Amino acid sequence: MDKTIAVVGLGYVGLPVAVAFAQKFKVIGFDIDEDRIKQLKQNYDQTCEVAEQALLDTTIHFTTKKDVLKQADVIIVAVPTPIDDHNTPDLTPLIHASKMIGEILQPGMIIVYESTVYPGATEEVCIPILEQQSNLKYNESFYVGYSPERINPGDKQHTFDTVKKVVSSNNPDIGKELAQLYEQVVTAGVYVAPAIKVAEAAKVIENTQRDINIALINELAVICKEMHIDTVEVLKAAKTKWNFLPFSPGLVGGHCIGVDPYYLTYKAQTIGYYPEVILAGRRINSNMAKYIVAQLVKLMIQRNIPVHGATVNIFGITFKENCPDLRNSQVFTIIKELKAYNMTLQIHDPVADKTLALSLCDIELLTETVMTPADIAIFAVGHDIYIDNKANYLELVKPTGIVCDIKSIFDVKDILKTQYLWRL
Template sequence: MTTIISDTEKQSDERASGQYEAEPSGEETSLEQATEQLTREATICVVGLGYVGLPLAVGFAQSDYRVIGYDVDDVTVDRLQEGIDTTGDLSDGVIQEGDISYTTDAAAIGEADYVVIAVPTPIDDDERPDLGYVESAATTVGSKMDPGTTVILESTVYPGTTRDVLVPALEDASGLTAGEDFFVGYSPERATPGDEEHGLADVTKVVSAQNETVLEDVATLYESVVDAGVHRAPSIEVAEACKVVENAQRDLNIAFVNELSMALESMDVDGQAVLEAAGTKWNFHDYRPGLVGGHCIPVDPYFFAYRSAQEGFEPELMQTGRQVNESVPDHVAELTIKALNQCHKTLRESRVLVLGLAYKPGVGDIRSSKIGNVIDALSEYDIEIEGFDPFADDDAARDSFGIDVQDRLSFEGFDAVLLATPHAEFEQLDLEAVASQLADDPALVDVTGSIDEDAAVDAGFVYRRL
């Protein structure tokens, strides 16, 4: 097996104990230069080719590693083999240019020096972490990996998961011992779908490992693909916790402005104007109200709260923030109903067009979109709902939300427009032209406040926003 620090059995043993030291050399080449050369000889297998794993595999391939992309989904692998970007966040050209062996054959894992696990970690119906994908991936990897392999987990987990869940599963499946026969690290993903400025190479990578020597090995690996550099966490648990804390902080900040917007609405005070005024202070943080969807912000706080509760401490503020943000879809539905009533519409005869079904602008991912909760709340009033999203798969949206989805945008005959996800494509809507296609006295519910209220009112809309 090739390793960054060394490729001999003796040095692998020293690596496990943390006692490796570079031998003197008569050449002026630094250890960093030497390990950089060894790096490119390593084979890396990325397990899980979703929105985290696929960009990671591409990044390693672009840095001249031999890369194996493994996934259990035949359709995903077939499409990648055909050169199709399955995430919608890279491009078909990038996939076609990448020298990556995509496979569903787990035996290929045995060829890797480094195995990076990037599988989903959702929550179950009781809001508890579901680590089934991690355990399954660890069992598969453990059954195929050779001695000397380094396994790095990138999935979002609660503190202690790598040591208490991943390592035992790897050991049980392989018959090997962590720290002696194979090595373990953790590096939380910081993928931001739809954000070209914050890709793999552009964001500081947090890395951790079971001891200092493995840490340096893993850090060197990531430094070769991350231009922004790496941060060496003092323990695996610190790295695991930092990931969930990053998003829990954002969840709390968004919860604050969401609650603020509801409170100010009850006072008949313009919440957006309040935030703009408050934002003139140098240390005011600029967060805006909205639906909180996706795979990170509305999920990660539950990981932290679950682990904390196991130790007898309930993080009440974090849990309250989650409750506030989970209440926003019902509030958006209420705003829509109020707008329809203000337009003198009969609810059961009303038709609403939802613009944007994905969980955030610029992406087509609908799996964790909170607009589904809004649609469910409106459907209780027998309101007819259609949707349109320029990025989302129409068939998948129909199945997920249970509504008709337009393949070409048409406003004809609707009583209201609900702008849920402000894709850039919606920024240049001709409001007067839109209003002319709608029924008389139309409503516009602009969830994030992305459209100018005065322009909407001048075009003839009853306008509402958070």
């Protein structure tokens, strides 16, 4: 095919999308972050989503120069859509990207937004900016589509090409054209949603559904804890029913599951509906880090471990397993709470980027070789390296210490009889 595809925003989503399209098309990879572009040109991806060899092999033209984008037939936008301190959507990167694209927009171009947004954002926010900046008319001189992204960083099974892709446009011909385009690179196939708003809403409900289901199981875990029932055993038993959904309790961080529901609740409130269930789920999940620390402190007092000056080893700081992403990691809340009790922490995470952890989060990551056994070991993230080397890491807990197993990676038999296994 002779089409040129540009991808704007080369992060966890944009880079794999660009690499996939580059196997069939001429691709321009644009980012405003000069360091990121420099690293990619040197075949290094700090998100660990694309291997060095794949970057060596790719023909992507990486650039920070917006004028290069004028050569594109289709521009895919994958910039971040975070929330602010008040849990309100922060559309700044999306607005900036739309302004920039509007400045270089050429007649006939198709702009496809992949960033997660609330239903209506593409039509209410992005398209008017594109029209204003370009002086071109939407659906006459340029076209817009929306294709929510389902990439799951750290997961080598559910990747860009192996998961069905939803595409949409309010112009049926463009919808068809986009379907044909994505079908070239998504082997799992494409589903054409009938309108942009439908595809936007489908994406936020996918993540909101997960958030609420995890909140339900977190609430169950809190109830079980009060009743001295082991939640892990309860879930094992319940999962034997054919239609029981296999969710587990835990921390919900990151920039998707803990963020996207707020996009939906924000929009709902602007149209006069106050969401009950979604916000209740968010509250439960947001409180889990503090709940865990409160439970640990209670347990320490019961087991005669002095709280002030206690030593704690933390294993895992990323927001999910096998992925270096630190955004909105709830482990930071755990660290902050433990420090407020004057505990001494040693923090370990071989998956996280050491330099970023220090510069962004002021966390010095240690290797296990310099760590000493602590009163408490908190296994916060289920990285494969912890699961595969359980016994080695358990040596970093004192014989009378507490193992706090947030991801339920241990079995009671893994722990010494003199130790205590606490899990959600």
